[in-house]
Amino acid sequence: MREAPMALTDEAIDKIKGMITSGELGPGDRLPKEADLAERLGLSRNSLREAVKALSMIRVLDVRQGDGTYVTSLAPDLLLDALSFVVDFHRDDTVLQFLEVRRILEPSATALATERMPVEDIAKLQAVLDQLGDNPTIEALVANDLEFHRQIAAGSGNAVLCSLIDGLSGPTTRARIWRGLTQEGAAERTREQHQAIVDAITARQPDLARSWATIHVAGVEEWLRRAL
Structure with missing residues (x-):
């Protein structure tokens, strides 16, 4: 039975969050390219994309068109x-x-x-x-x-x-x-x-x-x- 898309997105969110809480990614850091990050985390590119979208909505990530995806300042007010x-x-x-x-x-x-x-x-x-x-x-x-x-x-x-x-x-x-x-x-x-x-x-x-x-x-x- 295939895992539900939402569960896969949640897994992707948890893995990105883990990279931030562990200190591997810090405020202002740029995420690796989508293909490289998906392979490294064992995720589909679609799940990773949905996770990035969700984390950008709650201001954890900042998606800059043509530049890349960055961790925000993670300031409390943000x-x-x-x-x-x-x-x-x-x-x-x-x-x-x-x-x-x-x-x-x-x-x-x-x-x-x-x-x-x-x-x-x-x-x-x-x-x-x-x-x-x-x-x-x-x-x-x-x-x-x-x-x-x-x-x-x-x-x-x-x-x-x-x-x-x-x-x-x-x-x-x-x-x-x-x-x-x-x-x-x-x-x-x-x-x-x-x-x-x-x-x-x-x-x-x-x-x-x-x-x-x-x-x-x-x-x-x-x-x-x-x-x-």
């Missing part, structure tokens, strides 16, 4: 781009799970940012809050919220954590808009909690910053649990 693809297919009934993950990750990122953010970046974070007028629209408030959390994630100094949080922000945006439209006082509460987070970061109090970040994300999560 590889975690694929997360946004997965996130885009979420269903409304999984948004609570995304919020749960945000509640786990964001307080830790906020605590790290409290210890690591340069003073000038903290000033930029405060400037984000100061951009909002007295009566911002829900859309402006949510956009401000996204930028606020993006800057804190970046301030953690951890590229993997930052990419994960960025990838998770999409599915929860609609929940934040919905809350802003329906829950009385939500906009003002958000602004107050954001300011409390900035104040804790400014004072270099990571435990306090972590607590406010937990309260902030948990508020959206708890509201959504009741709303659903």
Whole structure:
């Protein structure tokens, strides 16, 4: 019985991945020619081609027409781009799970940012809050919220954590808009909690910053649990 094409492609992916994880191929290295690599790995050229296509989609390989195929930089933000693809297919009934993950990750990122953010970046974070007028629209408030959390994630100094949080922000945006439209006082509460987070970061109090970040994300999560 012939092996299914998908299984052969998976085998090819595993073998290329093995060359990278073993250090035989490193970031920026060019893969051997297709015919040579297929023979060396004991693969059909078609299976190898499909594997290369799949690995290029998740940014592990970079196929340059007329030049060859290269291993990418393998930087976390590049590889975690694929997360946004997965996130885009979420269903409304999984948004609570995304919020749960945000509640786990964001307080830790906020605590790290409290210890690591340069003073000038903290000033930029405060400037984000100061951009909002007295009566911002829900859309402006949510956009401000996204930028606020993006800057804190970046301030953690951890590229993997930052990419994960960025990838998770999409599915929860609609929940934040919905809350802003329906829950009385939500906009003002958000602004107050954001300011409390900035104040804790400014004072270099990571435990306090972590607590406010937990309260902030948990508020959206708890509201959504009741709303659903």
